Amino acid sequence: MKHSQPESGRTCTSSAEATGPETDVLVLGAGVVGVTTAYALARRGYAVTLVDRADGPAQGSSFANGAQLSYAYTDALAQPGLLPAMPAILAGLNPAFRLHFSLDPEFLRWSLAFLRNCTEARFAENTRAALALGLESRLAMAELCARHRFDFAHTRPGKMHIFRDEASLRGARKAMAIKQEAGVTQQLLSPAEAIAIEPALSAIGSFAGALWTPAEEVGDPYRFSLGLLDVLSKRYAVKTAFGFQIAAVDEHDGGVTVRSREGAILSARAVVACLGAEAPALLRPLGIPNPILPMKGYSFTAPPGPDAPSASITDSARKIVCCRLGNSIRVAGLAELNNRDPRPDPARLQLLLDNARAALPRAAAYDEASADWAGLRPMTASSNPIIRQARQRVFVNIGHGMLGWTFAAGAAERVAALVDAAADISHHKLETL
DSSP: OOOOOOOSSOOOBOSSSOOSOSEEEEEEOOSHHHHHHHHHHHHTTOOEEEEESSSSSSOSTTSSSOOEEOSSOOOOSOOGGGGGGHHHHHTTOOTTEEEOOOOOHHHHHHHHHHHHTOSHHHHHHHHHHHHHHHHHHHHHHHHHHHHSOOOSOOBOOOEEEEESSHHHHHHHHHHHHHHHHTTOOOEEEOHHHHHHHOGGGGGSOOOSEEEEETTOEEOOHHHHHHHHHHHHHHHSOOEEEETOOEEEEEEETTEEEEEETTSOEEEEEEEEEOOGGGHHHHHGGGTOOOOOEEEEEEEEEEOBOTTOOSSEEEETTTTEEEEEETTEEEEEEEEEETOOOOSOOHHHHHHHHHHHHHHSTTSBOGGGOEEEEEEEEEEOTTSOOEEEEEETTEEEEEOOGGGHHHHHHHHHHHHHHHHHHOHHHHTTOOOOO
16 A cells, blocks of 8 residues: 655644544654654654744754764763752752752652762663664664765764763763773874864863874764654655644543644544653653653854864863854753743843853854744653653653754654554555655
């Protein structure tokens, strides 16, 4: 059986009741995780509809994030080295990392779980798990790019992680040992060795050393999402329901219905929620716990400066990343845990700009910076995403944190395999094109 041609425009039912499953799988959320999930399912032969409240893909946290495909740099946020910094963070003395404290039980449970993960053993366990997914993602992205060629400023410039003091350098050495066990190529470099590889570092002032990962990649997540959506509609007949404000998800015998705030209905045999920080509120009525908190981050894009780096640069002390993205420089950073306001804060954007000038003074034409962005990155306490079958017909692929772009391709393959294992769903799928 062949896929039919996709319909144009929105594909949602306006009747009060759905008459039966209209498609095999509804993918809720059209960020990079959602579009790659739709691709993994459609490639396996499922009829898929991609659903999002925006008018197109990647309009939220995927729109202008740091753009780094850091497949090997998957260190868990919860780690012993963070504990000495917690008093300053709690007191609001760390401008790059803010915590919005709350007495909400979900926040308190998440915080306690995070603190339990700040041990050497759990840091190693969580980092290995994230690394495994990162390496799966690198393979999945390579296969996708080989099968479908479209431009999203995808390059492999390598990643240089800068450490300003000896303590952070020692922590990097421990994390590097974990990666080397998995066969990842990384090198700890002296400042002189790092500058020899990336001359732009000669302008950043003193630093203790650098971690060099030559195989790391970058790519524009927004352009990727647009390009992949074009492939999905033309090659795999994936339908879209953009502008669909999800109000409720209901599971019943034989299928799932998703209702919009306007009363429109979509129905399918299953749903995969790729909703990021919004997932807990939507899935809670189904009895599905998702311990996720938003981590707000910022970015801006500017023309290259006279010392624009070729490699992707991360300055851990100032919580910023910088990379060349086509003919532009993308700078992203800052972290605000439990901030649920997606709007860019001008003062925080100015701080990011000031931090970038201080860290990499000649990397970009900062006076010409534009495309200011803020996004809510969905964090789990372990820094590993939640990919599971939550109910008979409800699957989740959420909680990718600051590595959503990195994890997207591998996470999509994992959740698609779970759908494939559900016999009452998979036996309906179509022939793979």
